[in-house]
Amino acid sequence: MKLADADRLIRVGVDAISGAEIKALEKCYKSLLAEGWISSSADSAIQSICNCFGEIPSRSGSNIAGIVAIREKIHELCCCSEDANGLAIYAPHTHWGCSPIIISFATDGYAVGPGPIDESTIYRPVSFLLHEDGPIPYEWCDSSVYLDDENLSLMYSVVHGLSSSLGANRWPLGVSVHFKFKPICSAIKIVTSEAVVQDGDVEMTYIQSADMFIDEILGDDVGQVGWHALSDKWLLLDRSQENVLRKTRSIIEKIKDSSSRREVLEAVRKMVQS
Numbered sequence: 001m002k003l004a005d006a007d008r009l010i011r012v013g014v015d016a017i018s019g020a021e022i023k024a025l026e027k028c029y030k031s032l033l034a035e036g037w038i039s040s041s042a043d044s045a046i047q048s049i050c051n052c053f054g055e056i057p058s059r060s061g062s063n064i065a066g067i068v069a070i071r072e073k074i075h076e077l078c079c080c081s082e083d084a085n086g087l088a089i090y091a092p093h094t095h096w097g098c099s100p101i102i103i104s105f106a107t108d109g110y111a112v113g114p115g116p117i118d119e120s121t122i123y124r125p126v127s128f129l130l131h132e133d134g135p136i137p138y139e140w141c142d143s144s145v146y147l148d149d150e151n152l153s154l155m156y157s158v159v160h161g162l163s164s165s166l167g168a169n170r171w172p173l174g175v176s177v178h179f180k181f182k183p184i185c186s187a188i189k190i191v192t193s194e195a196v197v198q199d200g201d202v203e204m205t206y207i208q209s210a211d212m213f214i215d216e217i218l219g220d221d222v223g224q225v226g227w228h229a230l231s232d233k234w235l236l237l238d239r240s241q242e243n244v245l246r247k248t249r250s251i252i253e254k255i256k257d258s259s260s261r262r263e264v265l266e267a268v269r270k271m272v273q274s
Helices: 003-012 019-023 026-034 042-053 065-077 149-169 210-217 239-254 258-273
Strands: 087-090 101-106 109-113 122-129 136-141 174-177 192-199 202-209 226-228
Touching (some): 003 026, 019 122, 042 065, 065 087
């Protein structure tokens, strides 16, 4: 990325800015795409992770050293797992070229796309690339999305800590404030699904809670571009328990058939509860 473009985005950082200011950043986002900081599709984002770490991320993401390192740094920066659950880890990508990405609340889900952007509206950044000089924002929420100021400020401080500690690695990974269908800092676990919808002449991504079609989400042909931010360290396991967890996770993630995978997960859950 050109130094001037990077500096401009880093100066914005976690600040809320107007729609007019976001529109003025389009040239910077063109640089993000051109230099591979953001991928032009979900598939290419996953391929970038594979190129960097030598394998495709598993469903848990625990086979990717960068995801594990981000989780462990979040564990270090947060005082409780509820706070750590206020972030999620993503493969940064876009479907809209160099247009800034805007998130709006829409009935029972979230619409994600290139706007429209109201120049007088204030937008708050929620997704970031990690750079050692400061976080680089690449997704923004408009005023229709409720974001608790206190918890959002806490997540911003964690994102700054992640950037200063891990940004020099230039991993093809980003972090997002985990606000969809839940309070930012909470123990609630949410799985979401994206679908492309047509809004006039523009294709938008519509995000819904996946509870209503969890069977499809667990299927073998569903792409995954996001992972939770919770380190195994929150479980307070001893070394032998950690080894059992790693082996169990590895076995489950190698099972190709989704129904068999669910059966094993249920058996493990019952065994743990007993």
